[in-house]
Amino acid sequence: MxxxxxxxxxxxxxxxxxxxxxxxxxxxxxxxxxxxxxxxxxxxNPEQLFAAGFAACFLSALHAVGRKEKLDTTDAGVSASVGIGSNGEGGYGLAVELDVYLPRVGREQADDLIEAAHHVCPYSNATRGNIPVKLTIVE
Structure with a gap:
């Protein structure tokens, strides 16, 4: 790298x-x-810092993919929720939910845009396969 x-x-x-x-x-x-x-x-706390970083990074990925695909990501937003709890093995684990707001992108295109951004975003790439990340389009 x-x-x-x-x-x-x-x-x-x-x-x-x-x-x-x-x-x-x-x-x-x-x-x-x-x-x-x-x-x-x-x-x-660390979970708030992680949530802020993930939300900002994912939003940047949405804008980058949107520019490439000629989609209007103006006014887009991302809210990240980071949960922490026992992993059942004596340690702790995290779970993430990303709520994505794309007011200027149609639903089908939004689904594709979010999936593409999920493969571009460094936070997504770092967490993939390690913790659950739920992606939701919000209106």
Missing amino acids: DIAYTAIAHASGGGRDGHVRSEDDFLDFDTRPPKELGGSGEGT
Whole structure:
């Protein structure tokens, strides 16, 4: 693989109950476990960061494929839900749902566009076969 960019982030303190900072200092904040996992819920958590990254990346993939296929992805949006829970083997696992809004693309074309974007998006490629990812078109 030809690496075009590398993001670097550092975690300190207690991990989920600690601090994260990107090498360039654009990100610099405390992390806190959500109340559902026994934390205070008074900070962001890794699942929120993963959801934000996946949503932004998938939206970029939709726009890239849309341009190539001459589809209007203006006003498109993606909401990512990242769930965490026991994997039944003593560890934890993730599940992702991507709700995709494509107001200017017909339903059949939207299905094809989403599938194509799912093969372009680096987050999709990294998670494929490792965690469930559900893709849904929302109106």
